[in-house]
Amino acid sequence: MTSAFTPPSLRVAPRHVEVGDEFVASFAVVGYPREVYPGWLQPLLAYPGRVDVSLHVEPIDPATAADRLKRQLGKLEAGRRHTAEKGRLADPAVEVAAEDAHDLSARVARRISKLYRLGLYLTVHAPTEQALAEEVAAVRSLAASLLLNAQPTSYRSLQGWVSCLPIGLDTLRMRRTFDTDALAAAFPFTSADLPAADPATMALPAGVLYGYNLGSGSLLHWDRFAGDNYNSVILARSGSGKSYLAKLETLRWLYAGVESAIIDPEDEYATLCRAVGGTHIPLGAGDVRINPFDLPLAPLPDGRISAPPDALTRRALFLHTVIEVMLGTELAAQQRAVLDTAILATYQRAGITAQPTTWTRPAPLLKDLAAVLAASKDPNARDLGARLHPFVAGAFSGLFAGPTSTQPDGHLLVFSLRDLPDELKAIGLLLALDAVWRRVSNPATRRPRLVLVDEAWLLMQHPAGARFLYRLANSARKRWVGLTVITPNIVDLTQSELGRAIIANSTTQILLRQAPQAIDEVAALFGLSDGEREHLLSAGRGVGLLVAGQHRAAFQALASPREDTLITTDPAQLAALHDDAAPDGVVVLEPDPDGYIELDQSDEVA
Incomplete structure (x- = not known):
């Protein structure tokens, strides 16, 4: 026996x-x-x-x-x-x-x-x-x-x-x-730290410092550029420190010379951007515009301009995505057909054809497309033109009212969406992400980069936007880019085939505190043990679980006092740091002795 x-x-x-x-x-x-x-x-x-x-x-x-x-x-x-x-x-x-x-x-x-x-x-x-x-x-x-x-x-x-x-x-x-x-010195005998890329070396660990390991007490370093792909997802409920951790990681990659581009819905990265001398582009401001008709042209070091051979076709296909996200619905087959014809006609009116020699001419605007649709005899085209009216001459026209005002450049690039109306945040996120992607896709300036999409659920709500984000996640590695997707609405990712594919295509997965209503789905998706499940339910701010393949480590984010002042989003802490300063984007009004309200800076409000 x-x-x-x-x-x-x-x-x-x-x-x-x-x-x-x-x-x-x-x-x-x-x-x-x-x-x-x-x-x-x-x-x-x-x-x-x-x-x-x-x-x-x-x-x-x-x-x-x-x-x-x-x-x-x-x-x-x-x-x-x-x-x-x-x-x-x-x-x-x-x-x-x-x-x-x-x-x-x-x-x-x-x-x-x-x-x-x-x-x-x-x-x-x-x-x-x-x-x-x-x-x-x-x-x-x-x-x-x-x-x-x-x-x-x-x-x-x-x-x-x-x-x-x-x-x-x-x-x-x-x-x-x-x-x-x-x-x-031989203890702990077993360590929960993620293994180094080369366990035979005694050199300093690669990557960046995330914090300290809760299991062993040692420091937790992780190099996302050493994985199968460089993508990352950060999933957590609001207030658990996901943006704090993302800013901390971005700052430390900047120390290592890695350029970063951030899509910032709430203008949380402005302080960090100013501190490191980055480029801050506040979409929704009166003088900031993005033209979705711009062709994907890339400058070369010798002053010439390069473009893919199918640049016009790619831009026409992207404009289909833009219109669908803008209108908030998927287009029918007849609508897509008339839209495709109108897009090519709009470029032709601007003198841009399939010949690459014409691609450096000024690109048309959204109002030109609306005019072509309105002049068509097809009722589907006229209907699309009418639905575009708010974005051409109505309340939402400011973002598309002229040529692109600012070319994205710099070691840290932040697109702020705070000043955009809620109806334009999804399209603003899409246009900003497209502008960033055209820049990182330039083979003449290829280097390791990070692209961070905060509040990605804004884009995932639209099927066309979700498909666009999925394509970027798939092609990021070939461009030496790590895409970071951050969202508190985990359901938008887990209940969508494209969302689950984005998670599966991310080698680095970070889970912070989870809501009890979502923990069952998160535990099933990531194969969490009972201990890991309870850890995420009771985790404090900045405490989470880093998952990389078969390796897992529970950690606490760790920042220096100087880093903390640059990346904190705690309202009480921010109030203590800026007691005498007016918040960004707020116009200060002074009472007038005659009973009128007078603007402190200007007589005109954009």
Whole structure:
């Protein structure tokens, strides 16, 4: 009768053991570096293959420790005197060992440190004997890079395998004396930190600092540009710190020289933009306009202008998306047909044809398209022209009333949508995102960049906008761009096929505090455990879970005081920082002695 914990078969060879259908080989570490740093076992724990690391610790009582140190010091001192009496050169290894023994003896005598016997063993798993040989070579190389001398347990392979089982048996008994500091540096034995790209290196971690790990207390670094793709999603309920974390990540990538472009619905990034000398474009202001008819032309370093061979066709297709988002509905087949004809006719009236030599001419405006539609005999065209009237000559015409006023440029580019009416926020987000994407798609200026879309639910509400965002998420990696999608309305993503595809196409997924009404859907989508589920329900502001493939880490966002003043959105904190300053975008009114209200800055309000 076999137990559930008993392998189906066991075959012992001189250098390995066959446990069921897998091969395992064990090592004992017999040589260590002179000095160790905190977390010095982490490279072994982060090895991408399957390696069992077993640490056996046995305390040594103070009396025995003092006696052993005394005898060891006597041997070392006797060796040094013998060498000096014979007139030989001193052995550097003996000199260093004597100094270390004196120091350790003094710390043990003062009860500052204790001694322990430590056994460190490794067991490597592989599906075949040939794969086992390759894994063994890789693990031994990794151990050698850490100055660890890992010797195979030849003819004791079974004892080596047993010593690495979680049953607390050390059948090898190959121990080394450690003091308290060296032993403490090996803990935590397991770490929730995300593994480094190269676990054999001791260099500083790549990427940016997100905060500190709640499981191990160490710092959490993550490099999104080292993943399969560079996209990221931040999902959280309002007030949980999602914009705070996004601004913190953006600022730290700016430190590393990565350009960023941000679509900001609430003008939360203006302070950060001013502090780093970025470009702030407030859509909705009287002198700021974006012309959706601009062709995707890109300047070259030599002064010439490049464009894709199908630039006019691409712009015509994009204008279909613009009109659908603008009108808030999908167009019927007949409407799309008349709209396509009208768009090409509008370009032709401006002198722009399929010939690339005409593409540098001034682009037409939305009012030109409306005029072409109104002049058509087709009732579908006239209906579309009438529906465009508010955006051409009505209340919503300011954004489209002329040529593009500001060309997006700079290491930090922020499109603010706060001044736009709610009816124009979705189309403003779409046009801003298109302007950013045309810039990052220029192959002449290709470099790592981030594009951040805050409050993405505004665009996901429209099927055409959701399709546009999905296409950008799919093509971002080819342009060396990481797209960050932030939304508090998780349902807009999870209940849409395109939304779920955007999440699946993001290597980095960050979950902050979740609402009880949405936690079931979030837990099913991300495969959360019961502990992770409860963690997200009770998480404080800035506390969340970073998910990257099979790796997960619970963390707390960490910012310096200077960073905090640039990225905070806490109303009380902002009020304390700006007690005497008028809020951005507010006109201050002074009372007039004659009973009238007089503008403080100008007699005209845009």
